[in-house]
Amino acid sequence: MPREYACRKCKSLTSGKVCPVCGSTNLSTEWSGLVVVLNPEKSDVARSLTITKPGRYALRVS
Ligand SMILES: [Zn+2]
Numbered sequence: 260m261p262r263e264y265a266c267r268k269c270k271s272l273t274s275g276k277v278c279p280v281c282g283s284t285n286l287s288t289e290w291s292g293l294v295v296v297l298n299p300e301k302s303d304v305a306r307s308l309t310i311t312k313p314g315r316y317a318l319r320v321s
Contacts, residue, residue, distance in 0.1 A: 270316045
């Protein structure tokens with residue numbers, strides 16, 4: 260598993276210390292599942308996860 264952090268607020272994945280999507284620093288290394296969202300408006304997965312921006316997201320963050 261790559262050393263990445265998942266944002267606890269929006270579930271976005273990042274290798275940095277700040278979430279690039281919502282700006283939160285509330286990040287976790289305890290995450291599972293990976294979803295790549297290219298087109299949030301047309302993705303049911305994105306809708307169910309309330310994702311509004313393209314990117315890579317974790318399905319579960321603890
Ligand atoms: Zn975030």
